[in-house]
Amino acid sequence: MTQLWIENGLFVTMDDAAKTVKGHMVVTDGLITYVGPEAPTDLSPDVQRLDGSRLAFMPGLVNTHGHAAMTLLRGYSDDQNLQVWLEQKMWPMEAKYVDADTKAGSALAIVEMLRTGTTAFVDMYDRMEQVATMTEQGGIRGILTRGVIGLCSEEEQRAKLQDAISFAKEWNGKADGRITTMLSPHAPYTCPPSYIEKFVEAAHELDLPLHTHMSETLAEVEQNVRDYGVRPVEHLDRLGFFSRPSLVAHAVHLTDDEIALLASKGVSVSHNPVSNLKLASGIARLSDMMKAGVKVSLGTDSVASNNNLDLFEEIRYSALLHKGVSGDPTAIPAWEALKLGTTYGADAIWQGDSIGKLKVGYKADFIAIDLDQPHFYPLTDIVSHLVYAGTGRDVKHVWVDGRQVVRSGVCTLLDEEKIRYEAAASFERLLNG
Numbered sequence: 228m229t230q231l232w233i234e235n236g237l238f239v240t241m242d243d244a245a246k247t248v249k250g251h252m253v254v255t256d257g258l259i260t261y262v263g264p265e266a267p268t269d270l271s272p273d274v275q276r277l278d279g280s281r282l283a284f285m286p287g288l289v290n291t292h293g294h295a296a297m298t299l300l301r302g303y304s305d306d307q308n309l310q311v312w313l314e315q316k317m318w319p320m321e322a323k324y325v326d327a328d329t330k331a332g333s334a335l336a337i338v339e340m341l342r343t344g345t346t347a348f349v350d351m352y353d354r355m356e357q358v359a360t361m362t363e364q365g366g367i368r369g370i371l372t373r374g375v376i377g378l379c380s381e382e383e384q385r386a387k388l389q390d391a392i393s394f395a396k397e398w399n400g401k402a403d404g405r406i407t408t409m410l411s412p413h414a415p416y417t418c419p420p421s422y423i424e425k426f427v428e429a430a431h432e433l434d435l436p437l438h439t440h441m442s443e444t445l446a447e448v449e450q451n452v453r454d455y456g457v458r459p460v461e462h463l464d465r466l467g468f469f470s471r472p473s474l475v476a477h478a479v480h481l482t483d484d485e486i487a488l489l490a491s492k493g494v495s496v497s498h499n500p501v502s503n504l505k506l507a508s509g510i511a512r513l514s515d516m517m518k519a520g521v522k523v524s525l526g527t528d529s530v531a532s533n534n535n536l537d538l539f540e541e542i543r544y545s546a547l548l549h550k551g552v553s554g555d556p557t558a559i560p561a562w563e564a565l566k567l568g569t570t571y572g573a574d575a576i577w578q579g580d581s582i583g584k585l586k587v588g589y590k591a592d593f594i595a596i597d598l599d600q601p602h603f604y605p606l607t608d609i610v611s612h613l614v615y616a617g618t619g620r621d622v623k624h625v626w627v628d629g630r631q632v633v634r635s636g637v638c639t640l641l642d643e644e645k646i647r648y649e650a651a652a653s654f655e656r657l658l659n660g
């Protein structure tokens with residue numbers, strides 16, 4: 228039995244019943260077995276003890292949309308709109324990627340995510356075996372999917388779908404259950420309707436969820452109406468997309484009816500406020516979606532449109548932005564913003580009953596924040612501080628499944644120096660190759 232006793236800590240449980248607890252937490256064989264104000268009893272004689280004073284503990288963050296390997300393109304193309312950025316900048320560079328690049332970029336992303344407190348991430352890309360291998364090595368939890376752009380010959384379409392299916396089948400449940408998989412047509416504007424239907428069919432057959440980009444820009448919505456006579460939500464609905472558990476990224480441009488439909492079908496939405504601002508795509512109707520009962524969560528999208536993977540930024544932006552646009556200072560209060568990055572993220576990836584809370588029986592995916600910093604003084608309200616004053620750089624330790632994957636700000640299972648070097652070398656090759 229491996230057991231960890233965290234003594235005298237401040238625990239932000241993200242559980243409405245407990246909220247914050249000053250006291251103790253015990254992790255036994257990867258699961259949380261005690262959280263409470265009193266010192267625990269009946270511990271294993273070889274329990275490992277950790278002094279939790281001057282630390283705040285909370286569930287690890289859940290990033291529900293991204294493309295990890297695009298860390299290589301950080302800062303390569305800023306200040307463009309989505310279409311120009313994608314078609315003229317990203318796709319030509321991505322066409323040069325080989326396995327080693329995807330591996331280097333994903334490794335860098337995993338280091339960055341773990342160090343800033345993300346313990347579970349959704350990733351849509353290709354060469355997914357590379358991403359999965361680094362996920363396994365780094366100790367993070369991954370919800371991985373081979374994204375497919377269908378603007379190609381039928382033969383290529385078939386091969387890509389087959390690749391997506393093989394990856395999803397092979398890796399679902401791997402890395403001690405830390406990896407789960409989905410199927411992903413990239414977007415309604417990059418996949419013809421009959422092709423999207425094939426993904427829906429395969430998802431039914433393999434009992435897998437679906438993921439896609441949806442209603443990210445006004446131009447996309449207008450093009451969808453021109454091409455198919457309906458807006459993207461109705462389009463995907465007609466193709467049966469929402470008959471599966473599904474997660475859509477962005478959902479920026481929605482009507483009231485579309486919000487109602489997403490709520491009634493139980494669709495998960497990944498809100499990516501920073502990426503949407505940077506690409507000038509717009510501001511999603513987060514408050515309206517939450518009021519309507521849509522399952523919303525937060526994503527960074529790729530580094531190339533963000534330009535970092537610190538999900539604390541998305542938490543803060545969601546709390547600030549929607550106050551600003553609504554003129555209502557009570558919109559998305561701190562506790563809700565923090566939930567967006569934790570429990571709601573876990574719900575969005577259908578893992579809300581096992582991660583996203585510090586609660587007995589939950590998996591021990593959690594982070595420790597260093598409170599000994601000027602921006603956390605005085606310690607008026609830890610939830611407020613985490614949302615309005617904290618950043619991912621305040622994260623000191625990280626555990627996934629009870630295993631410590633970051634210790635004093637450094638990944639325990641990855642060679643960070645080598646990863647930084649290889650990422651820089653990959654970028655040089657892409658640029659000059």
Ligand SMILES: N[C@@H](CCSC[C@H]1O[C@@H](n2cnc3c(=O)[nH]cnc32)[C@H](O)[C@@H]1O)C(=O)O
Pocket residue numbers: 294309313317318321351352353373374375376377387413414440443502528529532
């Ligand atoms: N290369 C694969 C598709 C990989 S899916 C991931 C794709 O999503 C792209 N991407 C990244 N961010 C966004 C976004 O915000 N909206 C739409 N696509 C994006 C990214 O550049 C990448 O091409 C194929 O040809 O089938």
Ligand SMILES: [Zn+2]
Pocket residue numbers: 292293294440476528529
């Ligand atoms: Zn994306």
